[in-house]
Amino acid sequence: MMGGGNASESAYRVLMGVLESRTGQTLSPNRIWRIEMSLKPVMQRHGIEDLDALVAALVTSTSRQLLDDTVDAMLNNETFFYREHSVFDDIAVKALDHVRAANAATRRLTIWHCGVSTGQEAYSMAMLLAEQGEKWAGWTAQIVGTDVSYQAISRARVGLYTQFEIQRGLPVQRMVRWFDQTEAGWLAKADLRRRIDFTVQNMLVDRPPLTAPADLIFCRNLLLYFAKPMREKAFARLRAMAAPQSFLVLGAGETVLGQTDQFVASPRLRGLYEPADQQVRRVAA
Template sequence: MTPGDNEGACRILVGLLEARTGQALAPDRIWRIETALKPVMRNHAIDTLDSLVAKLASEGNRGLVDEVIDALLNNESYFFRDHIVFDELNDRVFEDLRVSNAATRTMSVWMAGCSTGQEAYSIAMMLADAPHKWRGWTIRLVATDISHSAIVKAQSGLYTQFEIQRGLSVTRMVRWFDQEGSDWRIKEELRNRVDFYQHSLLSQAPPAGPFDVILCRNVLLYFAKAVRTEVFSRLHSVLARNGVLGLGAGETILGQTEDFVPSGTYRGLYRRADAPAARARPIAAAK
């Protein structure tokens, strides 16, 4: 069976995904629909996409709708993904925040579109690995995703052997995880450092803002241009005046928003367009 056999059903499901999440499924990715939804259909004894759409319409079953949306979302993630970003945060951004926020000893980081939690726990590990630097500080790590199942998994902190090996060093695996059968669970100490919420980027920002750092990586590329512009505006409204924004490697602000400009200080990061540009310093100075 191909999407063409269920063209009407595919259009409805694409529209449902965009209405609920803002994510637009490109025409060349329509083939994903049936493959992604097969487990949901099997669990509910539904034979075809047309039957699935009919069931969604007739029952108004919110649980089934959530399952369908979760299945269509791309929750690909792994620890320390694009390590250059994490190096820049750890070696330069956080070091500068230790200076600029020294009076209050507070720092807030929002990971928007956190998927199953690897990005958030990567940040938590970096900070926990340097307790002498952050002793006496109040650090709020907020991680959000629109997928209910992704947030549940992130909160559990339980990962398979395959997931634990993606991007994570053996040293950190042994230090921060306990083995449970063939899986690995992150230690409670680290889980307690991150607040996970189910949240849409089209909704009001979560509490704890303004944020010193916002990571919204590999999320906006799935949105239509008008939605991306709206999301950029929302991110701008809760980013601290001297805060930084991180996007995915394949994402850009060019032609998308006037709210942000390249940082000029930190490699691959962005600042608010209405914030003064900080004087760049050599990377070596942050070591």
């Protein structure tokens, strides 16, 4: 038996197949037992009794909403502001200075947050750039956040966060400067929201709406959920979207070693990665 409750093993298998076919993600054994708990609100909302009935409904229903709700509920949307402060500190100075020098002729800066979830990471970069206003005067900056979850992207676009969410990683002075306290929670100011383009997208299938190759790509704690063939495909997609002299930001527990030959560890910035072909050219030069 693969999970708890009274659901049949085939129900779990079908649900895992739905998740992988729609998102490329797989469920690790320690997440399988949480399927039923995660899907309870969906089943209640749609008047479905149990997981077997849910699977039957998914097979027979023409409702896109039921499918979207089911996939959304199985995704892990964990994120918070300025996750790993040391990484943002290095990006704020070293990585962005390198990109600024490389793009001096075009005066364009393009940042892609892949698997952006509810948006905190993209808002963190938007705040960081806004606070470096003079440095980027006259530049065109594009920040794009993409995720397969419709619900997560909807929340990101609104920019409304609970007291718990707003306090996770966000210093008080930034909270007060960039967010308004409302009865519903902390709402990102319009000036901050308009700096980011949030889009529903499957990174394995769709091209992100970038107007130029990405100079900085955040793809943190997303590839952990991909099986190896999907992970290799994901790295190839990330490389295809990356500018020659760009940086890839992965999660603290992730690495490119043994995973891909598309990127290598950056020799100048610990914890960041650069396109492997560009690295070879730089060394050869």
